[in-house]
């Protein structure tokens with residue numbers, strides 16, 4: 470039973486969508502891409518490098534752990550560049566490939582297709598059975614199946630919420646009950662939102678909430694890849710079971726290759742399988758619609774129907790006009806993407822894994838000690854942003870050789886900070902200028918970065934300022 474009654478979306482009221490299951494090459498691709506993305510989502514929060522998380526967004530501490538580096542609030546420029554890179558990547562790939570993100574990589578699609586719909590089919594049956602049951606009266610069996618389905622959905626929602634929050638709170642802490650109450654509160658909120666989405670909201674998220682869906686029309690053009698129906702070959706439609714009339718171009722080997730017109734009636738037998746499988750509840754034969762998420766289920770549905778008559782699918786990935794890789798839009802987005810990527814890499818190459826600032830301690834600029842030496846006191850704030858523990862040593866530069874500093878070596882664990890008083894003294898005989906240049910070099914002995922800080926040493930001297 471494909472379409473006993475229409476479940477195509479009405480403009481004013483929502484008609485529940487009962488997607489028919491479908492097999493095909495794009496669904497296999499979807500399965501593999503979904504598995505790969507879920508592997509990343511589920512596994513990465515458990516990985517660590519040199520004792521620090523491989524990737525973790527620690528919002529309370531305002532830290533991002535990423536592949537052995539730790540980015541803090543002072544690295545905001547990297548976060549901005551990462552955000553811009555993600556945005557321009559989306560713009561660039563949308564201009565070339567349309568909504569492939571929606572169809573194959575968006576978590577909404579992945580979780581609905583890989584978890585929710587299979588669970589629904591397992592518990593409630595295939596499309597026709599579900600439609601008939603929903604239309605029928607409530608019974609003990611109907612209540613039991615709905616209860617089982619929603620319980621399973623709640624389980625999936627809770628699991629996904631735990632995994633998502635693991636990226637922020639840390640997987641070990643969250644799954645062992647050691648995370649903060651705020652983290653578990655977020656799990657509760659995410660679980661509720663995801664359950665609502667899985668159980669009821671579904672395709673409406675793409676149609677009414679997702680910002681990417683709203684502006685993707687502005688990012689693509691007639692040359693972007695879309696899923697479309699070849700009305701030239703398909704129309705006028707024939708009744709199901711009517712013998713096919715082969716037209717020119719019907720024996721092409723790829724569904725991407727459209728063209729040719731059927732003689733007399735069109736090749737579409739109006740079986741509506743492409744409509745029945747659509748998770749968005751649209752009929753692609755009515756032309757391109759913003760609701761289409763380019764999931765290619767309709768292509769997989771039409772392919773075997775047309776193959777029976779030796780034809781390629783009437784639906785395929787194509788563009789409204791001849792597609793060129795190089796055009797103003799792709800060049801602009803590609804250029805911006807490259808510029809942001811290059812800036813990120815350049816800044817990253819120059820970024821130090823040790824973060825240090827040295828400021829004067831509160832009080833007078835200098836003190837003349839009882840032995841006549843001039844003393845300046847600073848506060849050194851040192852943070853180890855590398856993914857391994859470090860042993861730091863210090864050396865002074867710029868001052869005469871007999872200057873002395875009280876600054877013993879220090880060990881810092883990964884992500885640890887320390888504030889150290891730095892006392893620098895200079896013999897009275899070396900004092901001439903009021904201001905002397907001073908540098909402090911911080912050497913990481915375990916292979917990390919070394920940096921130098923520049924400051925000044927103040928004296929009661931009379932030369933200069």
Ligand code: SF4
Nearest residue numbers: 747761762764765767
């Ligand atoms: S029309 Fe086809 S590609 Fe578009 S959402 Fe429906 S099934 Fe997916």
Ligand code: SF4
Nearest residue numbers: 737738740741743771
């Ligand atoms: S699956 Fe193909 S043949 Fe059937 S209605 Fe859709 S376009 Fe026509």
